[in-house]
Amino acid sequence: MKLNITCIPGDGIGPEIVREAKKVLDRTALKFGHEMIYTDILMGGASIDVHGVPLTDEAIQTAKNADAVLMGSIGGDTTTSPWYKLAPELRPEAGLLKIRKALNLFANLRPAVLYDELAAACPLKEEISKAGFDMLIMRELTGGLYFGERKTVTENGIRKAVDTLTYNEEEIRRIAVKGFDIARKRRKKVTSVDKANVLDSSRLWRAVVEEVAKNYPDVTLEHMLVDNCAMQLVKDPAQFDVILTENMFGDILSDEASMVTGSIGMLSSASLNDTKFGLYEPSHGSAPDIAGKNIANPIATVLSAAMMLRFTFDLDEEADAIESAVKQVLKEGFRTVDIMSEGCKKVSCSEMGDLLAQRIG
Ligand code: NAD
Numbered sequence: 001m002k003l004n005i006t007c008i009p010g011d012g013i014g015p016e017i018v019r020e021a022k023k024v025l026d027r028t029a030l031k032f033g034h035e036m037i038y039t040d041i042l043m044g045g046a047s048i049d050v051h052g053v054p055l056t057d058e059a060i061q062t063a064k065n066a067d068a069v070l071m072g073s074i075g076g077d078t079t080t081s082p083w084y085k086l087a088p089e090l091r092p093e094a095g096l097l098k099i100r101k102a103l104n105l106f107a108n109l110r111p112a113v114l115y116d117e118l119a120a121a122c123p124l125k126e127e128i129s130k131a132g133f134d135m136l137i138m139r140e141l142t143g144g145l146y147f148g149e150r151k152t153v154t155e156n157g158i159r160k161a162v163d164t165l166t167y168n169e170e171e172i173r174r175i176a177v178k179g180f181d182i183a184r185k186r187r188k189k190v191t192s193v194d195k196a197n198v199l200d201s202s203r204l205w206r207a208v209v210e211e212v213a214k215n216y217p218d219v220t221l222e223h224m225l226v227d228n229c230a231m232q233l234v235k236d237p238a239q240f241d242v243i244l245t246e247n248m249f250g251d252i253l254s255d256e257a258s259m260v261t262g263s264i265g266m267l268s269s270a271s272l273n274d275t276k277f278g279l280y281e282p283s284h285g286s287a288p289d290i291a292g293k294n295i296a297n298p299i300a301t302v303l304s305a306a307m308m309l310r311f312t313f314d315l316d317e318e319a320d321a322i323e324s325a326v327k328q329v330l331k332e333g334f335r336t337v338d339i340m341s342e343g344c345k346k347v348s349c350s351e352m353g354d355l356l357a358q359r360i361g
Pocket of ligand 1: 077096281287288289295338
């Protein structure tokens with residue numbers, strides 16, 4: 001199979017971690033008989049330095065012509081970098097918003113996995129971390145409170161602010177379909193999170209999710225109120241497989257789920273549209289404090305590449321091989337500095353990439 005991938009190395013540690021992800025992808029392609037075609041584009045600070053804008057229309061067109069986008073990370077030190085003296089629409093992060101909009105990426109997926117070997121990094125009680133967890137938060141990304149009408153007015157001398165939370169059934173249906181499709185590739189359970197005891201938008205959310213569920217009799221559906229979900233994430237995270245939720249709830253819950261893993265350098269993510277197309281990137285930022293030192297953890301980006309193989313290309317066996325390589329390398333005691341613990345072997349970013357590629361076979 002020919003895989004046409006646009007790469008965005010980006011800023012900070014971005015180029016280092018994307019280089020290692022490509023190394024692992026190339027080895028996977030070699031083993032399974034595929035051809036990787038990479039085209040790099042500039043985004044964020046790297047694009048500002050060359051073109052004066054964080055993302056050009058030509059770069060967007062290149063991304064649109066690809067099957068998927070694999071990204072490192074963008075942005076610099078927000079207090080010292082000259083990029084942050086520019087107008088907001090010219091700053092690095094504006095490139096990210098622009099590409100998400102141009103590619104209609106409405107579904108954001110963030111897995112939160114606790115590996116046995118990294119259980120010590122989990123801030124939860126030992127009896128909870130021992131059980132481990134492997135969940136995926138599916139967050140609606142282009143609707144809801146963050147995109148509704150807003151205004152601040154003064155009425156009778158009193159300041160008042162209004163934000164509106166709107167969803168229509170089509171927006172809910174398309175993310176629910178994604179959630180159930182992905183649950184089918186996992187442990188076949190969807191927990192739909194809402195606030196249906198209070199919000200009309202949540203009552204519609206629940207009704208549409210129920211309708212979609214009828215087409216997936218093999219997937220178990222449960223509903224959970226968002227406040228309860230926030231508690232359950234720290235009380236019993238092992239109960240979750242796919243958490244399906246709207247934009248703001250997903251924003252908060254996905255950060256909570258990430259933090260209970262305790263390892264920011266391990267967390268992958270994907271943003272999908274209604275075709276097979278996706279943008280895959282680590283959940284962390286560009287880590288300018290460690291950029292250029294070859295010490296960043298490339299695993300989040302490598303796992304994002306595995307998600308790309310699974311969700312855009314339906315190459316489950318290849319994705320499994322990458323995920324197994326990550327588990328194997330951790331089991332053998334190799335660690336980058338961010339996940340280092342006593343008795344383990346410290347390796348650099350490129351050494352970690354080499355080890356992962358070797359374990360693909
Ligand atoms: P960050 O995630 O870059 O870094 C937070 C801390 O985690 C730092 O100490 C960093 O060294 C460490 N860290 C992060 N990733 C690591 C890795 N792979 N290996 C080892 N250590 C790692 O968050 P920040 O410092 O708040 O943001 C830095 C820049 O990244 C900012 O410009 C921010 O806007 C940008 N950012 C970009 C994205 C994106 O591109 N999607 C996401 C978040 C932040």
